[in-house]
Amino acid sequence: MYVRDGALRTIVSVADTRHVIMRPFRVGQVLPLHVGAPGKIFLAFDPAAREALLGTELTQFTTSTPTSMERLDQQSRVTRAQGYSAAFGERHIDVGSISAPVFGHTGELAAVLGLGFPIQRVGPDDVNRLGPVVAASARSASTALGAPVGG
Numbered sequence: 001m002y003v004r005d006g007a008l009r010t011i012v013s014v015a016d017t018r019h020v021i022m023r024p025f026r027v028g029q030v031l032p033l034h035v036g037a038p039g040k041i042f043l044a045f046d047p048a049a050r051e052a053l054l055g056t057e058l059t060q061f062t063t064s065t066p067t068s069m070e071r072l073d074q075q076s077r078v079t080r081a082q083g084y085s086a087a088f089g090e091r092h093i094d095v096g097s098i099s100a101p102v103f104g105h106t107g108e109l110a111a112v113l114g115l116g117f118p119i120q121r122v123g124p125d126d127v128n129r130l131g132p133v134v135a136a137s138a139r140s141a142s143t144a145l146g147a148p149v150g151g
Contacts, residue, residue, distance in 0.1 A: 001102070002031075002038045002112040007052040009033050009042060012111070025116055031091070034058045034072060035065055037099035040085035041112040044076040045101045064089040084135040086127040094119055098130050100138035105146035113138040 001013035011029045033039045033053060042049040050072075058067045064087075066072050079085040088096040097116045104110035115134050122130065 002042075002099075002114060003110075004033065004042050004046060004049055004052075004112075005030075007033050007056045009038055009112070032059060035061060035087070035090040036114075036116075037085040037087040037097040038112045038114040040072075040075050040079045040087065041099045041101050041114075042109070043072055044079035044085070045103075045109040050076075061091045062089050062093045064093075066090065082131065084131040084138075086124070086131060088119055088124060096122055098122075098127060098134045100131075100135040101142075102138045102145065103142040103147035105148075107148045110145055110147075111141075113141060 001011070002009045003012050004010075008030050009032075011025055011027055011031070014025050014027055031038075033042055033049060043053070050069075053069070053072070058069075058072075059065070060067050066075065075085070084098060084100040086096070086098045095116065096119045097114050099112050099114040101109050102111040102113050113134060115130065
């Protein structure tokens, strides 16, 4: 689970995997907003997130890293339309993520729920199956936070 702080995102909660091969995440870990599926959710559902990125360097970590606002805007449109985001190899070449928005009682984005994984276990062919599962989990969290119906 992530929250946004300016042009960064911070992990606030982690559920560890039972798998031997894993991508470690730590509570308090700070990550750039422009890479990975969680960042796409912030950019798609939090208007202030895009403003926070303007004028910052979009560091390129891999050949898959988005390095222009135009590309991020396009990814945001796709994310809003499907209700979740998937990214592969944007920050680390062997890591992917699928994320969805968690809304609070005001109907505004409260957090982002993310699933991070090594891409040898989950690939692009798994997104149509796992994306809706992550989105359903995020809707459950939204409901628990009192989000308006349809939020």
